[in-house]
Structures are given as structure tokens and as C-alpha cells.
Amino acid sequence: MARKVIVKDLLKSENCYDREQGTVLYKVLLDSLINRQAVEVDFTGIQTITSAFLNSSFGELLKCRPQIPVVKKLVKVTYIDNFSKKILNKVMTNKVAKLVVDNPCQDCPYTNCIHHP
Amino acid sequence: MKTFPIKLPAEISSTNIDLLINTIFQDFTNKKVLLDFTYAKWLEPICLALVAFSVFHFHNKDIPVRYKRPSNNNLQQYLDSCRFTKIINVKKNTDIEELETNIPLRHFKLNSLLDYAYIERIMNLIKHEVSLEPEIERILRTSIAELFTNVNDHSRSKLGCFSLAQWYPRKKKVCLTVLDNGIGFLKSLQQVYPDLSSEKEAILCSIEEKTSSKSTDRNAGMGLYTIKLMIEAGSGKLDIISGNTQVTFNSDGTLNIKNWTNSFPGSIINIELEPTLKNLGIFADTTHREEEDWF
Numbered sequence A: 001m002a003r004k005v006i007v008k009d010l011l012k013s014e015n016c017y018d019r020e021q022g023t024v025l026y027k028v029l030l031d032s033l034i035n036r037q038a039v040e041v042d043f044t045g046i047q048t049i050t051s052a053f054l055n056s057s058f059g060e061l062l063k064c065r066p067q068i069p070v071v072k073k074l075v076k077v078t079y080i081d082n083f084s085k086k087i088l089n090k091v092m093t094n095k096v097a098k099l100v101v102d103n104p105c106q107d108c109p110y111t112n113c114i115h116h117p
Numbered sequence B: 001m002k003t004f005p006i007k008l009p010a011e012i013s014s015t016n017i018d019l020l021i022n023t024i025f026q027d028f029t030n031k032k033v034l035l036d037f038t039y040a041k042w043l044e045p046i047c048l049a050l051v052a053f054s055v056f057h058f059h060n061k062d063i064p065v066r067y068k069r070p071s072n073n074n075l076q077q078y079l080d081s082c083r084f085t086k087i088i089n090v091k092k093n094t095d096i097e098e099l100e101t102n103i104p105l106r107h108f109k110l111n112s113l114l115d116y117a118y119i120e121r122i123m124n125l126i127k128h129e130v131s132l133e134p135e136i137e138r139i140l141r142t143s144i145a146e147l148f149t150n151v152n153d154h155s156r157s158k159l160g161c162f163s164l165a166q167w168y169p170r171k172k173k174v175c176l177t178v179l180d181n182g183i184g185f186l187k188s189l190q191q192v193y194p195d196l197s198s199e200k201e202a203i204l205c206s207i208e209e210k211t212s213s214k215s216t217d218r219n220a221g222m223g224l225y226t227i228k229l230m231i232e233a234g235s236g237k238l239d240i241i242s243g244n245t246q247v248t249f250n251s252d253g254t255l256n257i258k259n260w261t262n263s264f265p266g267s268i269i270n271i272e273l274e275p276t277l278k279n280l281g282i283f284a285d286t287t288h289r290e291e292e293d294w295f
Helices: A007-011 A019-034 A051-057 A067-074 A082-102 B017-024 B045-060 B073-081 B116-129 B134-155 B184-190 B199-206 B223-233 B280-286
Strands: A003-006 A039-042 A075-078 B002-007 B031-036 B065-068 B102-108 B161-168 B173-180 B236-250 B255-273
Touching: A003 A007, A003 A019, A007 A019, A019 A039, A019 A051, A019 A067, A051 A082, A051 B134, A067 A075, A082 B134, B002 B017, B017 B045, B017 B236, B017 B255, B031 B045, B045 B065, B045 B102, B045 B161, B045 B173, B045 B255, B102 B116, B116 B134, B116 B161, B116 B173, B134 B161, B134 B173, B134 B223, B134 B255, B184 B199, B184 B236, B184 B255, B199 B236, B223 B236, B223 B255
Parallel strands: A003 A039, A039 A075, B002 B031, B031 B065
Antiparallel strands: B102 B161, B161 B173, B173 B255, B236 B255
């Protein structure tokens, strides 16, 4: 059964503006992924979501290429507005483009990598 | 030590801000500066943010600076009410009533930029003049928040950020200025696009919606791109100043580009929104281009 994260309750805010808030969500997501647990991120009641927030939450999940299918399979995003969803897709696509150049899996330096827990 | 007077002209807006930049950012070694407001009558937010920043800039360089008040009492009251005189430290009292028509000048330090209440106040000011559908309001709020996150995350501004918003009921427009003294657009974007060779190229690059392989964290949020679309969908204009270059994006899709001699040490975003937001449906459609769907 998927774990459900209601962002408004987690952050105690209707606005997802900054990196610090993103890091709070990142830690919750990472915990689920390390345990191979599906997670639903529910944005009900959220007014504003910036790219800084999305980079430091969802974007941080991708630290090497084999994490991509894990993230895609286990993370589900619901009740996000169309504009923010477009930014989220762009953030993730940017991150993948950088992984190709900067961070091939064989050199993965992260001890908390969800592909090598 | 000689005093160099910087005489502000009667009116300053984004259209003639280059005159002020060229005067302020010259070599004042072994000189004192007098900011002379005597003849000033009409100063838009971009001017006040710039002059307030210049006071900090001069202090940072140990250049003494004095202020000479305007002869126009209405302007002096305005400078007080929008906290300009308090920010530049020539007026100590804090009991001046704020006006409904402006969001007073704020000096933010980096990492304290994202003040939710401040962004909400800007939105409320805009809504005095511009009727926004809920989806457009959400997009505009996000885009304005992105302006501040960009300064926070990318500018490396040493003196922080200055911001001021003003509603002009008779002119039916709202102006918002966000100024930082960071590395500017060219140096910031050259990290990803080493071929960029001028501020003009960098500004134009920053305003495009990039394909995935060429995107950066700086434009993923699409703040400037979205504001430009919004202006093209209605009326008003967007000015971006970086270094010695100003690019103005007009509502009819045309550009004005200016270069000058003395570089501004940072970047300025100035937005003018007017109420005739037509074709909003087209704008909304434009922002929903297809991307790979991740979740």
C-alpha cells in the first residue's frame, strides 16, 4: 500500500517556495524509496510551487541514472496544477540531462543511493 | 575631498534609467557624492530601488554620500511613505503611514528573500488593477516567487536584493522592481552556455523556454519566460538590465535594446502590468506545451 504524503500538512504551509521546504519533502521521499515503498505526494490546497522547491525535493532523488525507473515506478504525484506539473517535468528532465554528463552511475558517490541501499 | 552632485532629473522611469546608471556607476575615488533630489518630481520604483542600492554601494566603497531632499513636498511624502528615506537612513521615524498604492521598498539579505507575506502583498496590489483568473493568478504568483528564488540561488549578490512595487490608479498600471548586485545574466548563464559573449545574448537566452538538454536550474521555473508571455498576452512591458545592457520586451512582441558605458554591478527586473489582459486563454494554452510526463 502506498504511503500518502499531504504536502500542505507536511510543510504546514500553502506555499512551496524554497529549498529548505523541498529538503523536508526530499527526506520523506528518500525514506520511502530506500524501503522500496510506493509514495503518493498529494498537493491538495497548495497555492504556489517554485522550481527551487521542486529541484530540492524531487530533483534531488535522481543522483544516478538507475534511480530513474525506481523514482518513476514508486513516486506518484496527485492534485498538482497544470503549470506546476509542467515545471516539475522540466526539473526532472533537466536533472536527467545533467546526470548523463556529470554523474554516470559507475561513479555514483552517494552512500544513500536508492539504487545501492 | 570634492563633492560630486548626482542631480536626479524631473522624471525617471525604466525608459530613461540608463541616464541614472551611467551617472551613478562611475569612478568616485576621493570624492563625496550628493544625491540631489531637488528637481525630481516623478520617480518610478526602478529609480528608487536603484538609488537606494547606490547608497549601500557607495558605503561599501567608503564613498561618503549625502541626500538633498526634493523641493516637491508630495514627492518627499512619497519617499517617506515608501520607506525610501528610512532604507537610506536619512529618516529614523517608523510611524509614517503606508499608502494603499505601494508595497514599500524592502532590502532583503540573501536567504531571507522568500517572504510569503511580501509576495502575497505584491499579488494583492496587482489585483487592484489587473483582473486575474484563478489559474493566471497562480501562474503569476509562481513567476514572481521565481524572481526572488533566482536572486537567492543564482545571483551571488553581496548586498542582497531591493524590491518595491507601486500601483498607479490613474495611469492604470502596476510596477514591480527586483534589483540585485550579483554576477549578472552573462556570467551566470555562461556556466551552461560558454559561447554567450554579451549581456544582450544572455538576457535573450534567459527568456526563452529551453529544450531539455539546454535547460538550467535558472530557467526551469520559467519565471521570466512566463512573465514575458503574460505581457505579450495583454499589455505592459518587461525590462531586464544586466551590466551595461537593457532589454525591453514590449507587449506587441518587439524589443528595445540599449547599451551604455558604465556597467550596473548586478541585474534589475522591472515589470509593468496593465489591466487589458486579453487572450488569456491563449496564454494558458502556451504554458501547457507537452513535456515528458514523469509522475
